[in-house]
Amino acid sequence: MDRFFLSQTPWVSCSIILLSLFISSCKDDEEIILDTQTKALVETLDQELKPLTINPLDWSDEELSFLDPLANKKIIALGESTHGTAEFFDSKHRIFKYFVENHDFKVFAFEADFGESLLINDAVQRGASNEIEELMKSKMHFWTWRTEEVKNLLVWMSNYNQSKSEEDKLQYVGVDCQFNTFHPGMVRSYLNKTDATFFASADEILIEAKSASEGYFAAYSLEQFETYLEKIDELKALMTNYKEELIEVSSEREFKLHVRILEVIKQVSIVRYYRGDYTINYRDKYMAENTVWFNDYFDGNKIVLWAHNRHIADEPNYGGGGSMGHRLKQDLTTDYTTIGFLFSRGSFTAVTQRGDQFRELQTQTINANPKTNSINFVMSQGKQSVFALKTIDLQKYGEWNDAFANSIEIFEIGAAFNNNPSDYYFKFDPAFYEYIIYFDTTTASVLL
Numbered sequence: 163m164d165r166f167f168l169s170q171t172p173w174v175s176c177s178i179i180l181l182s183l184f185i186s187s188c189k190d191d192e193e194i195i196l197d198t199q200t201k202a203l204v205e206t207l208d209q210e211l212k213p214l215t216i217n218p219l220d221w222s223d224e225e226l227s228f229l230d231p232l233a234n235k236k237i238i239a240l241g242e243s244t245h246g247t248a249e250f251f252d253s254k255h256r257i258f259k260y261f262v263e264n265h266d267f268k269v270f271a272f273e274a275d276f277g278e279s280l281l282i283n284d285a286v287q288r289g290a291s292n293e294i295e296e297l298m299k300s301k302m303h304f305w306t307w308r309t310e311e312v313k314n315l316l317v318w319m320s321n322y323n324q325s326k327s328e329e330d331k332l333q334y335v336g337v338d339c340q341f342n343t344f345h346p347g348m349v350r351s352y353l354n355k356t357d358a359t360f361f362a363s364a365d366e367i368l369i370e371a372k373s374a375s376e377g378y379f380a381a382y383s384l385e386q387f388e389t390y391l392e393k394i395d396e397l398k399a400l401m402t403n404y405k406e407e408l409i410e411v412s413s414e415r416e417f418k419l420h421v422r423i424l425e426v427i428k429q430v431s432i433v434r435y436y437r438g439d440y441t442i443n444y445r446d447k448y449m450a451e452n453t454v455w456f457n458d459y460f461d462g463n464k465i466v467l468w469a470h471n472r473h474i475a476d477e478p479n480y481g482g483g484g485s486m487g488h489r490l491k492q493d494l495t496t497d498y499t500t501i502g503f504l505f506s507r508g509s510f511t512a513v514t515q516r517g518d519q520f521r522e523l524q525t526q527t528i529n530a531n532p533k534t535n536s537i538n539f540v541m542s543q544g545k546q547s548v549f550a551l552k553t554i555d556l557q558k559y560g561e562w563n564d565a566f567a568n569s570i571e572i573f574e575i576g577a578a579f580n581n582n583p584s585d586y587y588f589k590f591d592p593a594f595y596e597y598i599i600y601f602d603t604t605t606a607s608v609l610l
Contacts, residue, residue: 194531194543196543199561199564200534200540200543202559202561203540203561203562203565204540204543204544206556206559206561206562207540207541207544207551207556208544208545208546210551210552210555210556210558211544211546211549211550211551211600212225212228212549212550212551213546213548213549214546214548214549214550214599215548216547216548217252218249218252218253218255218256219252219255219256221253221256221260223260223263223264226256226257226260228550228552229257229260229261229597230264230265232499233261233264233265235464235496235497235498235499236457236462236464236465236494236497236498237453237457237464237465237466237467237490237494237497237498237499238261238267238464238465238466238467238499238500238501239466239467239468239469239474239487239490239498239499239500239501240253240254240257240258240466240467240468240469240474240501240503241469241470241471241472241473241474241475241500241501241502241503241595242254242468242469242470242471242503243470243471243502243503243504243505243572243573243574243575244505244510244511244512244574244575244576244577244604245306245470245511245512245575245576245577246306246309246510246511246512246526246577246606246607247503247505247510247511247601247604247605247606247607248309248311248604248605248606248607248608249505249601249604249605250503250601250604251309251311251312251315251607252311253503253599254315254466254468255311255314255315255318257466257501258270258315258466259318261464261466262322262332265464266464267463267464267465267466268330268331268332268333268460268463268464269332269333269335269456269457269460269463269464269465269466270315270319270332270333270334270335270465270466270468271335271336271337271453271456271465271466271467271468272307272334272335272336272337272338272467272468272469273336273337273338273449273468273469273470273473274302274303274304274307274336274337274338275302275303275304275336275338275339275340275341275343275344276335276336276337276338276339276345276423276426276452277336277341277343277344277345277348277423277426278301278302278303278336278341278343278344279334279335279336280335280336280344280348280419281297281301281344282294282297282298282301282302282316282334283333283334283335285297285320286316286319286320286323286331286332286333286334287323287331287333288320288323289320289321289323289324290320291316291317291320291321294313294316294317294320295313295610298312298313298316298610299610301344303340303341303343304577305511305523305577305609306577308609308610309511309607309608309609309610310607310608310609310610311607311608313610316334319332319334333460333463335456337449337452337453337456337467338445338449338452339426339429339430339433339445339448339449339452340430340433340434340445341375341430342371342372342375342376342427342430342431343372345371345423345424345426345427345430346368346369346371346372346427347368347372348420348423349364349368349420349423349424349427350364350365350368352412352416352420353365353401353420355411355412356407356408356411356412357411358401358404358407358408359404359407360397360400360404363397363400364397364400367393367394367396367397368397368427370390370393371390371394371427371431374390374431375427375430375431375434378434378435378437379431379434379435382435387431387435390431391428391431391432394424394427394428394431395428397424398421398424398425401417401420401421401424402421405417415459418459419459422452422455422459426448426452429444429448429452432444432448433445433448440481440482441482442481442482442483443480443481443482443483443484443485446473446480446481446483446484446485446486446488446489447483447486447489449469449473449486450486450487450489450490450493451489453465453467453486453490454490454493454494469486470574470576471502471503471574471594471595472485472574472576473485473486473487474486474487474500474502474595475487475488475500475502475594475595476488476491476500476593476594477591477594487500487594499596499597500594500595500596500597501595501596501597501598501599502594502595502597502598502599503598503599503600503601504537504538504541504572504573504574504598504599504600504601505538505573505600505601505602505603505604506528506531506532506538506539506541506542506573506601506602506603507528507529507530507531507532507542507602507603507604508527508528508601508603508604508605509525509526509527509528509604509605509606510525510526510575510579510604510605510606510607511523511524511525511526511606511607511609512524512526512575512576512577512578512579513577513578513579514526514578514579514580514581515578515579515580516580520578523609525606526579526581526606528583530583532573532583533571533573533583533584533587535569535570535571536570536571536572536573536587536590537565537570537571537572537590538572538573540565540570541600541602542602547601547602547603548599548600548601548602549599549600550597550598550599550600551597551598551599551600552596552597553592553594553595553596553597553598554592554596556592557592566590566591566592569589570589570590571587571588571589571590572587572588572589572590572594573586573587574586574588
């Protein structure tokens with residue numbers, strides 16, 4: 163798993179203090195006294211926010227109409243500031259449904275394994291909602307998505323597809339590249355089915371890809387690893403050379419998909435070989451490439467993209483080359499947009515972290531107020547407990563521009579939590595997210 167699935171690098175908080183507060187001795191009945199600058203931040207926030215119903219699944223089309231200006235974007239990315247918050251997951255379910263029913267979106271792409279998602283999407287395409295839970299339990303690599311909330315989304319997609327033509331069906335896909343559990347076997351099955359003349363040599367390469375990936379290429383020198391990658395490229399060239407023959411006994415879409423799966427095998431190999439080396443952020447690079455590829459593969463059908471806030475953000479300094487969102491923004495410019503999700507307190511599902519050790523997966527709880535020098539704290543003092551906000555609207559105000567310039571922070575957790583919230587703050591940049599959806603209090607996702 164990556165840093166957001168397993169651990170969260172502690173972020174050094176800036177020393178600038180924008181806010182001051184007084185908290186009474188009664189923890190459950192706090193009286194917070196804000197300074198003049200903070201009051202101004204809260205007042206202008208209240209002017210710009212759009213209130214939302216507490217339960218995301220109850221959001222009406224009218225409530226979500228503020229998202230209509232995004233309807234023509236190629237990719238709308240929906241984030242999350244933890245990997246285990248029910249409200250974030252339900253929000254994304256409801257927003258995707260809104261874009262499907264009102265703006266002809268067809269594809270939901272996840273920060274999930276490319277191959278596993280193809281297996282689950284087969285059931286989604288057939289409208290086999292009764293198969294979804296077992297497929298999630300048996301095929302999904304990450305506990306983060308094996309939840310009732312994601313199941314409800316996939317069941318809805320499956321039921322929706324039952325009455326739709328092939329071109330109108332919804333697609334569930336994964337853009338991640340951390341495992342070669344299924345990919346080599348998928349290519350092998352395709353080449354066997356099409357009776358490829360080079361099957362024997364391809365099979366040898368695919369067997370090596372699966373076994374070596376499982377061991378993180380630990381036995382490979384750099385020279386051996388580069389030779390292995392050359393074999394993958396040679397197999398890809400062979401498939402391209404025999405394209406017409408392969409298409410004749412399958413289809414152009416099948417051919418295109420399996421060439422891409424072979425490319426994902428290479429992506430996974432590189433991510434695994436260079437794990438821990440963030441000179442180049444290979445994983446985000448490849449997730450961005452896979453997302454754009456799916457947009458083309460589905461003939462330009464618009465995509466809603468589900469991933470952690472840090473991945474979707476336009477963040478050039480997130481590893482070498484920047485985040486997935488930064489790369490998508492560079493590639494697609496105005497055709498890519500982001501909605502980040504924030505919270506202040508409540509419960510969420512995460513792995514318990516103690517030092518360098520990762521322990522049990524359980525419900526975690528935060529009762530304390532956010533750090534005063536954070537956008538979360540300001541939002542927690544607003545009039546509304548659940549709301550949406552266009553980030554650029556805050557930049558109309560001098561006090562907000564001052565706060566951004568003076569390193570106001572943001573609070574975000576991945577898949578692990580060490581029970582020390584102060585470790586999970588870092589500098590906020592308003593360029594990260596075009597919109598923010600905020601929940602004052604959250605509840606934990608429900609694991610299958």
